[in-house]
Amino acid sequence: NPMAKDKDKNRRSSDPASQEMMDYSVEQDYETAWDRYEAQQPQCDFGELGLCCKNCMLGPCRIDPFGDGPQKGVCGATADTIAARNLTRHAAVGASAHSDHGRDIVHTLLMAAQGDAEGYEIKYEEKLEKIADEFGIEREDKDIDEIAREVAEVAMADFGRQEGELRPAQRAPEAVKERWREQGVMPGGVDKDIVRSLHETHIGVNSDAESLIKTAIRASLGDGWGGSMYATDFTDVLFGGPEPIKAEANLGVINPDAVNVIVHGHEPTLSEMIVAAAQDPDIKEKVKEAGAEDIQLAGICCTANEILMRHGIPLAGNFLQQELALSTGAVDGMVVDVQCIFPTLGELAQCFSTRVMSTSPKAKFNGVEHVEFSEEEGLSAAKKILENAIESFKERNPEEARVPEHQDDLVAGYTVESIFDTLGGTYRPLFRPLNKAIMDGRIRGVAGVVGCNNVKQAHDSGHIEMVKELIRHDVLVVQTGCSAVACGKAGLMKPEAAMEHAGDGLREVCEAVGIAPVLHVGSCVDNSRILLACTEMVKEGGLGDDIASLPVAGAAPEWMSEKAITIALYVASSGIYTLCGESFPVMGSKKVREYLTDGMEEDFGGKLAFERDPVEGAHMMIDHIDGKRKELKLDDMMNEPVERAEKVEAAAAHSS
Ligand code: SF4
Numbered sequence: 049n050p051m052a053k054d055k056d057k058n059r060r061s062s063d064p065a066s067q068e069m070m071d072y073s074v075e076q077d078y079e080t081a082w083d084r085y086e087a088q089q090p091q092c093d094f095g096e097l098g099l100c101c102k103n104c105m106l107g108p109c110r111i112d113p114f115g116d117g118p119q120k121g122v123c124g125a126t127a128d129t130i131a132a133r134n135l136t137r138h139a140a141v142g143a144s145a146h147s148d149h150g151r152d153i154v155h156t157l158l159m160a161a162q163g164d165a166e167g168y169e170i171k172y173e174e175k176l177e178k179i180a181d182e183f184g185i186e187r188e189d190k191d192i193d194e195i196a197r198e199v200a201e202v203a204m205a206d207f208g209r210q211e212g213e214l215r216p217a218q219r220a221p222e223a224v225k226e227r228w229r230e231q232g233v234m235p236g237g238v239d240k241d242i243v244r245s246l247h248e249t250h251i252g253v254n255s256d257a258e259s260l261i262k263t264a265i266r267a268s269l270g271d272g273w274g275g276s277m278y279a280t281d282f283t284d285v286l287f288g289g290p291e292p293i294k295a296e297a298n299l300g301v302i303n304p305d306a307v308n309v310i311v312h313g314h315e316p317t318l319s320e321m322i323v324a325a326a327q328d329p330d331i332k333e334k335v336k337e338a339g340a341e342d343i344q345l346a347g348i349c350c351t352a353n354e355i356l357m358r359h360g361i362p363l364a365g366n367f368l369q370q371e372l373a374l375s376t377g378a379v380d381g382m383v384v385d386v387q388c389i390f391p392t393l394g395e396l397a398q399c400f401s402t403r404v405m406s407t408s409p410k411a412k413f414n415g416v417e418h419v420e421f422s423e424e425e426g427l428s429a430a431k432k433i434l435e436n437a438i439e440s441f442k443e444r445n446p447e448e449a450r451v452p453e454h455q456d457d458l459v460a461g462y463t464v465e466s467i468f469d470t471l472g473g474t475y476r477p478l479f480r481p482l483n484k485a486i487m488d489g490r491i492r493g494v495a496g497v498v499g500c501n502n503v504k505q506a507h508d509s510g511h512i513e514m515v516k517e518l519i520r521h522d523v524l525v526v527q528t529g530c531s532a533v534a535c536g537k538a539g540l541m542k543p544e545a546a547m548e549h550a551g552d553g554l555r556e557v558c559e560a561v562g563i564a565p566v567l568h569v570g571s572c573v574d575n576s577r578i579l580l581a582c583t584e585m586v587k588e589g590g591l592g593d594d595i596a597s598l599p600v601a602g603a604a605p606e607w608m609s610e611k612a613i614t615i616a617l618y619v620a621s622s623g624i625y626t627l628c629g630e631s632f633p634v635m636g637s638k639k640v641r642e643y644l645t646d647g648m649e650e651d652f653g654g655k656l657a658f659e660r661d662p663v664e665g666a667h668m669m670i671d672h673i674d675g676k677r678k679e680l681k682l683d684d685m686m687n688e689p690v691e692r693a694e695k696v697e698a699a700a701a702h703s704s
């Protein structure tokens with residue numbers, strides 16, 4: 049691997065703030081993920097190819113990819129069975145992480161409705177009422193808390209559903225649902241489909257690779273159109289629907305003169321309370337007494353995206369910057385909940401006065417103090433966390449603080465609802481302007497570029513290079529997760545980016561409506577917003593009656609987590625071509641590889657592709673988008689802008 053044994057900071061990250069902190073970390077002897085990656089070389093090829101199995105104690109077994117050694121495990125499982133079973137387990141874990149997060153949000157809504165959750169209230173009544181109507185819940189003569197309670201109970205039952213089809217999955221276009229039913233993957237209970245995936249991978253259960261992959265797809269769809277969708281919906285209901293909002297991104301947002309508190313992880317139930325507690329007069333007074341200028345909140349990973357979208361709280365960075373943020377020595381408190389948190393943070397924090405605080409009973413860390421968070425006492429826990437950070441500020445040695453100056457501006461907060469307003473104007477809440485811009489060729493298509501950072505690539509470069517190439521070719525980009533953070537830091541999420549980077553057609557649209565060519569649509573669970581935006585594009589008409597007929601594509605250029613496997617599976621099986629920058633750990637099985645990258649398209653309308661080079665990957669997506677335009681007979685609109693304008697005019701004259 050070209051990244052192994054390579055301390056060259058430019059090859060480790062393309063982000064200037066991270067490069068600076070990497071140099072500093074080397075100088076100070078602070079360990080980072082890049083060092084540990086280097087120490088892990090060479091990594092196990094059997095694992096990478098998906099050819100090792102330790103599902104029972106007849107093993108562990110491994111299959112020789114070259115055919116000279118064993119081709120079957122002790123039980124007789126082949127490379128196809130082992131790779132498919134491993135994939136199914138990964139997808140089940142990814143789905144469980146997102147969906148357990150979704151369950152927690154539903155639970156918070158239920159507690160808020162019952163008046164049992166301190167500091168929580170229903171902020172987006174219109175959305176709640178819309179969901180109630182969709183679920184067939186009678187609203188007459190009921191107050192908002194009563195409606196919320198009934199909606200939350202119905203949603204909670206979907207997690208444990210034993211019969212029938214998952215409720216939010218009914219939002220998908222008819223053609224998509226038909227396909228899911230035909231393929232036997234229409235999701236039922238969120239939990240049930242995850243449990244079934246695990247059962248099927250036990251020794252001696254399912255050994256048919258294609259059938260196992262479909263089981264993985266069913267559990268993944270239950271995440272994308274279930275657990276994650278509930279997380280997004282009810283986060284909006286509880287904390288408000290995001291609207292476009294300006295903010296800043298990168299380690300430079302850490303303010304050496306303030307009490308710096310970083311929230312890191314995924315669940316907004318805690319971070320929202322931290323935002324509220326930071327406004328508390330008592331806390332403000334304590335900050336003043338400690339001699340700090342203010343309290344500076346910032347975020348890392350998806351929790352960052354959640355509070356950015358609703359409050360404009362700046363982004364400190366993405367996944368691979370969590371240790372670099374601590375290395376500044378200017379972070380007084382880092383609050384973590386679940387997912388994507390390095391177990392090393394407690395150890396690193398010992399070099400400073402920084403207090404890292406875990407909050408979830410599901411995620412405790414060695415050397416990290418635990419401040420248990422519960423919805424019943426959410427605000428009190430948040431205040432305690434801030435008080436701890438204020439105490440650490442008093443102990444901070446300003447001489448040792450090193451904050452890189454880099455940061456950039458961005459606009460975040462786009463949702464299915466707020467894109468309506470931005471693209472159509474409030475007077476015309478439709479996806480018509482977007483579909484029309486695609487039909488007349490000003491926008492070639494739409495790409496969702498999402499996912500993590502991975503030390504196997506130069507941090508952020510996969511996201512930034514791919515996105516630049518896409519917008520240069522008039523593809524509007526929507527982003528979530530750490531990918532969104534990467535492009536926000538690189539200045540691609542501000543309207544001026546259209547002038548500098550977008551193709552003529554896309555620039556024209558961006559300038560007309562005042563948007564950036566790259567739109568921040570939220571956290572990892574908010575990929576469900578992208579599924580619903582595609583559904584709205586189908587509903588709007590003119591681009592076919594199926595998500596699979598839209599000129600759209602998805603990508604996760606630097607993915608690393610099991611959640612990303614789940615996301616890729618539910619996006620592709622919803623009908624979207626999905627490009628992954630790192631391959632799935634299944635390449636040792638020809639059958640699994642070929643099904644995912646080819647056969648799947650016939651069954652689901654979408655498929656996966658694997659390509660590490662981000663520019664090459666962008667062109668594979670553009671080719672796919674162009675293919676869809678051709679099927680829709682829109683291909684001749686994508687010409688030089690002048691020629692295209694003439695064609696659009698001629699077409700308009702013809703139709704009138
Ligand atoms: Fe080996 Fe089969 Fe057991 Fe896996 S399930 S460890 S292949 S014997």
Ligand code: MSK
Pocket residue numbers: 314349350366367387388498499500501528529530531571572608609611612
């Ligand atoms: S946080 S899952 S590293 S996107 Fe959602 Fe980032 Fe990937 Fe975690």
